Amino acid sequence: MFRRLTRKTYVLSAGALLLLLLPSIMQLVDEPYLISLFSRILIYALAAVSLDLILGYGGMVSLGHAAFFGIGAYVVSIFSYHSFDGSPLLTWPLTLQGQENALLTWPAAMLTSAVLAAFIGALSLRTSGMHFIMITLAFAQMLYFFFVSLEAYGGDDGLSLMSRNTLAGLDLTNDTTFYYLCLTLLCTFLIIAYRLVHSRFGMVIRGSRDNAKRMQSLGFPIYRYKLVCFIIAGAAAGLAGALIANQTEYVSPGLMHWTRSGIILIMVLLGGTGTLFGPVLGAAAFLLLEEVLAIYTAHWMVYMGPFLILVVLFARHGLYGIIVGREKDNG
Amino acid sequence: MAEDLLRIVNLCKGFGAVQACNNLSLEIRAGELHAIIGPNGAGKTTLINLVSGDLLPDTGHIYLGDQEISQLPLHRRAHLGLARSYQITSVFPQLTVEENLLLAIQAHCGHSFRFWKSSNTDSQLRGELLPAIEQVGLTERAGIRAGNLSHGEKKQLEVGMALACKPRLLLLDEPMAGMGPGGTVELRKLITKLKQQMTILLVEHDVDAIFALADRITVLVYGEVVATGTPEEIRSNPAVREAYLGEEVQTC
Numbered sequence: 392m393f394r395r396l397t398r399k400t401y402v403l404s405a406g407a408l409l410l411l412l413l414p415s416i417m418q419l420v421d422e423p424y425l426i427s428l429f430s431r432i433l434i435y436a437l438a439a440v441s442l443d444l445i446l447g448y449g450g451m452v453s454l455g456h457a458a459f460f461g462i463g464a465y466v467v468s469i470f471s472y473h474s475f476d477g478s479p480l481l482t483w484p485l486t487l488q489g490q491e492n493a494l495l496t497w498p499a500a501m502l503t504s505a506v507l508a509a510f511i512g513a514l515s516l517r518t519s520g521m522h523f524i525m526i527t528l529a530f531a532q533m534l535y536f537f538f539v540s541l542e543a544y545g546g547d548d549g550l551s552l553m554s555r556n557t558l559a560g561l562d563l564t565n566d567t568t569f570y571y572l573c574l575t576l577l578c579t580f581l582i583i584a585y586r587l588v589h590s591r592f593g594m595v596i597r598g599s600r601d602n603a604k605r606m607q608s609l610g611f612p613i614y615r616y617k618l619v620c621f622i623i624a625g626a627a628a629g630l631a632g633a634l635i636a637n638q639t640e641y642v643s644p645g646l647m648h649w650t651r652s653g654i655i656l657i658m659v660l661l662g663g664t665g666t667l668f669g670p671v672l673g674a675a676a677f678l679l680l681e682e683v684l685a686i687y688t689a690h691w692m693v694y695m696g697p698f699l700i701l702v703v704l705f706a707r708h709g710l711y712g713i714i715v716g717r718e719k720d721n722g
Numbered sequence: 723m724a725e726d727l728l729r730i731v732n733l734c735k736g737f738g739a740v741q742a743c744n745n746l747s748l749e750i751r752a753g754e755l756h757a758i759i760g761p762n763g764a765g766k767t768t769l770i771n772l773v774s775g776d777l778l779p780d781t782g783h784i785y786l787g788d789q790e791i792s793q794l795p796l797h798r799r800a801h802l803g804l805a806r807s808y809q810i811t812s813v814f815p816q817l818t819v820e821e822n823l824l825l826a827i828q829a830h831c832g833h834s835f836r837f838w839k840s841s842n843t844d845s846q847l848r849g850e851l852l853p854a855i856e857q858v859g860l861t862e863r864a865g866i867r868a869g870n871l872s873h874g875e876k877k878q879l880e881v882g883m884a885l886a887c888k889p890r891l892l893l894l895d896e897p898m899a900g901m902g903p904g905g906t907v908e909l910r911k912l913i914t915k916l917k918q919q920m921t922i923l924l925v926e927h928d929v930d931a932i933f934a935l936a937d938r939i940t941v942l943v944y945g946e947v948v949a950t951g952t953p954e955e956i957r958s959n960p961a962v963r964e965a966y967l968g969e970e971v972q973t974c
């Protein structure tokens with residue numbers, strides 16, 4: 392990744408250093424409550440990077456990515472709800488009790504999102520372009536309305552967690568600990584995604600984005616590769632959902648509403664599609680802007696809109712493209 | 723007599739009212755360079771698309787060796803040894819020349835569910851890259867994005883990608899279209915060389931090139947075979963002269 396000292400090396404090192412030191416800086420300037428805002432940024436960054444894997448590298452413009460995000464959040468919350476309630480989550484075909492252990496519930500969230508992604512992907516990847524956008528959107532909205540009407544788990548009102556999950560020896564209720572956990576998971580996924588997009592599998596995905604017909608005539612059955620990529624992205628979004636449920640200790644169907652998919656999509660566009668670190672930047676820019684603008688006006692979208700338009704019009708590779716210049720290509 | 727590598731039997735394909743391929747039968751012998759000529763709209767590209775799998779026929783059969791392939795999807799046919807170039811160049815514009823060729827090589831090195839190791843430094847792939855890139859004379863352009871190549875270079879790359887698949891039957895759809903005189907000469911040299919190594923089905927408008935390169939020629943008009951034979955037979959065939967050579971050559 393860092394063979395020469397280039398602009399990108401400096402930018403990424405500075406970014407990594409800043410993220411590592413953020414909690415200490417926040418303590419120094421005496422604004423510790425901001426740490427949880429930065430945790431939120433890291434979580435959305437994870438969701439945005441996973442979306443860019445299918446959107447930027449795979450050319451699959453999904454407007455339903457929040458479905459996987461929301462499902463991940465609900466899985467964790469439902470396990471937690473039953474853990475406090477004492478009632479079993481399932482009695483048939485197997486008995487499943489509530490669970491507080493993150494080492495079990497988070498993988499369960501990822502697995503559920505992955506299975507859901509396999510189902511949605513298997514159907515929607517038979518289409519492409521505008522149809523693909525609409526089908527992914529429709530599936531996500533179906534799930535949204537399913538959870539709106541699921542009274543057992545709060546329906547419209549959502550579901551509160553009594554506390555955050557437990558994770559072997561770590562105190563997740565401590566915001567700084569939680570922040571570093573999010574940072575570790577984001578970095579791990581970035582490394583995995585970096586290897587992935589440069590592997591044989593990644594080349595097939597990028598080739599399918601550029602020219603699907605050509606890929607087939609070269610001999611690639613591209614449907615199954617795109618589906619696996621869609622599932623990987625769904626699982627990662629599920630993990631982000633599990634994290635957001637823990638961070639806010641509250642979930643609601645709003646997490647999988649199509650506007651949430653739109654926000655994640657905007658983060659990707661803002662940061663730079665087809666890059667790995669761009670969506671991280673996009674998530675940070677979006678949530679920080681939202682935070683700052685909301686201080687001055689409730690109608691912060693009025694300012695966010697034009698900003699987004701300017702970035703999309705004048706910087707084809709987003710903020711990341713502006714900052715690192717031509718090296719954006721390799722992640 | 724060499725045996726037939728590709729047999730097309732009673733093939734039909736219509737687009738609405740237009741019958742682009744009308745009860746067409748044709749044999750391509752192993753090792754020959756078989757050229758298809760015909761006026762615009764004769765169904766030449768449709769025929770290539772039916773053989774490659776880009777289109778599925780309405781009725782009829784296509785056999786590669788002994789195997790019926792007329793209903794197989796594109797990627798399966800590629801693994802049976804079919805490779806093609808497209809009339810309108812079809813490369814991966816955002817990938818470099820090297821990556822384009824690596825992908826073509828990768829297509830025939832087992833499955834691609836390999837998630838960790840970088841494909842750019844994969845010795846199995848790189849081993850075949852050098853000859854593949856030299857063969858089409860793009861060594862100095864290896865790091866350029868395919869989208870930034872000149873038209874002629876894209877054509878060369880496209881042929882290179884088809885070759886990297888090590889096909890039994892190479893389908894070339896107007897490889898010389900839109901090329902400058904220099905590029906045409908290069909490509910003719912390349913095709914002459916390839917003739918020794920594989921069976922080629924060539925669709926081309928450049929009649930000079932066809933008569934110089936082809937072992938046998940088939941003339942198509944309105945989706946039907948008018949004549950098949952050696953270049954001499956075709957040149958002296960009165961039906962062909964009327965349908966094609968007489969008028970088209972002068973206007974070209």
